[in-house]
Structure formats: structure tokens, C-alpha cells
Amino acid sequence: MGRLKKGSRCSICKAKGEKDKAVVFLPHHRLALCKKHFVEWFEKRVEKTIKEFRMFSKKDKILVAVSGGKDSLALWNALTNLGYEADGFYIDLGIPEYSEDSKNLAISFSEKIRRPLHIVSLKEEIAPIPQIDKATSRPACSACGTVKRYYMNRYAKQLGYNIIATGHNLDDEAAVLFGNTLHWDIDYLKRQYPVLKEENGFIRKVKPLCKITEKESALYAFFNNIEYIEYECPFSEGASSIEYKELLSQLEEKHPGTKLQFYTNFLKKMYPILRQHEEKEKKEIKLCKICGEPSFTDVCSVCKLKEKVKTEV
Known part of the structure; x- marks a missing residue:
């Protein structure tokens, strides 16, 4: 800004x-x-992104992954104002203080806009994140991401939604792209697109804020009197993605538009090439022998994680 x-x-x-x-x-x-025209500009930009990538229509039932943070609540508010049938989905990660604060904010916002909020407790499904962190050698954010994607997909199907919308913003996408490019992680780069199509048991996932910066999202939340959790998850401390965000923000300060150019040029020029490569080497998706959810192996990563947690108890 x-x-x-x-x-x-x-x-x-x-x-x-x-x-x-x-x-x-x-x-x-x-x-x-001005305030009025910024709010209009924000919502029009979200609508334009939805149409550009053919994410969904007014006929679709959308489940918004809500964290209690500014981006997911801003997205939910914008989609509701734009006339989409969008409800919230909150996963209680069982992180002391952080989860309670973020859940209460998500509930309050749900009541404010009068839209349903579905809540799933990780403690009841598998184990709280602190316990999962102790049971696995993987970084907490990695295990958390795997678990959240699994339950979002599973419950979206059970609840009758055909779209999952997440609040990933331009800063998130540019930082992830930067990290994946540094490591030339082709498997991740092939999947970095604002729309992951529905197939083989996976619900369509979309990122309508992919061209909105973090500051723009925060300002939209402020202008709409949206209360959100203002401190980071304690497990995110030291995450490389945060460092990448800081580096890119320094570049953005000197050269406005750097993040948007970096991300959109990837989508236009590099992604189509990677997509062709993916079509040739498409992995077979199976169904997990334990839970029946889609998996690249006989037993999905969440069911394997459950077994690890059990052995630690």
C-alpha cells in the first residue's frame, strides 16, 4: 500500500x-x-478473478475454509455480498488459546452475516495439532496442511458442497511460488493454479483472492468492521514462507507490481508447459483401504498419521 x-x-x-x-x-x-470505492473495487476484483479462471457460478454450493483470519473472513464476506451461496467451514486445530480465539471470531462473523458455519474438531477426528506434532517428524505446518485438506474435502462431500474456496492471497501464492522455484519442486509447481479441478473423489478447490494482496485484504476487513485474529499461529514461527513473504515485500516496496507480475507471468507462461508435462505423467489415484478417501497410495497419509498418533498415546 x-x-x-x-x-x-x-x-x-x-x-x-x-x-x-x-x-x-x-x-x-x-x-x-475512497472507502466506498475501495470496497467496490475489492469485490469487483474478486468477481473478475472468479470469472477469469471459471471457478464457479451462482448455481454452485460453496464451502469457504474459514480460519478466523482476515483473508478467509474477507473472502466469505465478499462472496456473500456478490450473491454466491457460500457457507463457512472451520477446523478446530486444538491449539491452546489460538484455536479458541479464532473459532470464536469465526462464529461471531457467521452470526453477523447470517450464514451457516460448520465446525469440525481435530481432537475428535484424530488428535490436536500439538499432539500430532509430537507424533511425527514432519514440520507442524506440513502435517497441519495435510490434515486440513483431507477434512475439508471429506466434509464438503458429506455436507453436499461442490466447491471449496480458500483465502490464499497474492502474498501467499507469490511466496509459495518463490519457494517452489528456488527448489525447482516440479510436483508442487504443477499444482500451483487458482483452480484444482474436481476428479477422482477430490472436490474442486479455488482461490478467489489470488490477485488480492494481504494489505488489501486487511483493509477490506477493516472497512467492513470484520474482527479477525491478529496474531500468527504459534506453530508458524520460523516458517520459510514468512521469510519469503518479507523478501518479496521488500522488492514490492521498491518496484510496485512485482508480486502480481511474478505470479501472473507464471500462470500465463510457465504453468501451461508444466500442465502438458503433468498430463503425460499423471499419477493413478486410488481409494484409501481404510477410509475410502482418494489417495496416491493404498493407505492415505491421514490414516497413516492416525496410526502414528495411536502408538504415541
Whole structure:
């Protein structure tokens, strides 16, 4: 977010012959906007992204993965305002204080916009994240991500939704892309697209905020009086993705539009090449022998994790 010059007028108001002052400047879009037009701009940008990548339509039932953070709540609010049938899905990770605070905020927001919020407790399904962290050698964020993806997909099907929407923003996507490119992790790069199509038991997953920055998302939440959890998950401390975000933000500060250019050029120029490669080497998807969910092995990673947790008890 750039600095506003004193007395700057809203670009849209100015074009309409109105005199409202700007409260925010978006340097990579060269836009100075008042509160009203920023909120409109944000929602129109979300709508444009949905249409550009053909994510879903007004006929679809959408399950928004809600964490209690600014991005997921901002997404849920925008989709509701745009007229989509979007409900929330919260996974209680069982992290002391953090999970309780984020869950309460998700519940409060659900009541505010009068949309259902489905809640699943990881403690009841498998074990809280602190216990899972002790039972596995994998980083906590990696195990957590695996578990969340599994239960989102499983419950979306059970509850009758055909779309899962997550609040990943441009900063998230650019940081992940940066890390995967540093390591030339082709398997992950092949899957980094705003839409993961439904197939073989997997529900369609979409990222409508992929072209919205973290600061834009925070400002939208602020202007809409959305309360969200403002501190990071304690297990995310030291995560490489946070360092990548900081590096990219430094570049963005000097060269506005760097993150958007980096991400969109990947989607336009590199992803199609990787996609062709993927079609040739597509892995066979099976059904887990224990739970029946889609898996690349006979027993899925979550069922294997459950066994590990049991042996630690």
C-alpha cells in the first residue's frame, strides 16, 4: 500500500465529478480510492478473478475454509455480498488459546452475516495439532496442511458442497511460488493454479483472492468492521514462507507490481508447459483401504498419521 499525497481525491469519484478524498493508494494499480470505492473495487476484483479462471457460478454450493483470519473472513464476506451461496467451514486445530480465539471470531462473523458455519474438531477426528506434532517428524505446518485438506474435502462431500474456496492471497501464492522455484519442486509447481479441478473423489478447490494482496485484504476487513485474529499461529514461527513473504515485500516496496507480475507471468507462461508435462505423467489415484478417501497410495497419509498418533498415546 503506497503513501497518499495530501489532499488526494478518489480516482473514481474524480472521474464522476465528485470530490471525495482518497483514503488508500494502490501503487501497482495506480489507484487512489475512497472507502466506498475501495470496497467496490475489492469485490469487483474478486468477481473478475472468479470469472477469469471459471471457478464457479451462482448455481454452485460453496464451502469457504474459514480460519478466523482476515483473508478467509474477507473472502466469505465478499462472496456473500456478490450473491454466491457460500457457507463457512472451520477446523478446530486444538491449539491452546489460538484455536479458541479464532473459532470464536469465526462464529461471531457467521452470526453477523447470517450464514451457516460448520465446525469440525481435530481432537475428535484424530488428535490436536500439538499432539500430532509430537507424533511425527514432519514440520507442524506440513502435517497441519495435510490434515486440513483431507477434512475439508471429506466434509464438503458429506455436507453436499461442490466447491471449496480458500483465502490464499497474492502474498501467499507469490511466496509459495518463490519457494517452489528456488527448489525447482516440479510436483508442487504443477499444482500451483487458482483452480484444482474436481476428479477422482477430490472436490474442486479455488482461490478467489489470488490477485488480492494481504494489505488489501486487511483493509477490506477493516472497512467492513470484520474482527479477525491478529496474531500468527504459534506453530508458524520460523516458517520459510514468512521469510519469503518479507523478501518479496521488500522488492514490492521498491518496484510496485512485482508480486502480481511474478505470479501472473507464471500462470500465463510457465504453468501451461508444466500442465502438458503433468498430463503425460499423471499419477493413478486410488481409494484409501481404510477410509475410502482418494489417495496416491493404498493407505492415505491421514490414516497413516492416525496410526502414528495411536502408538504415541
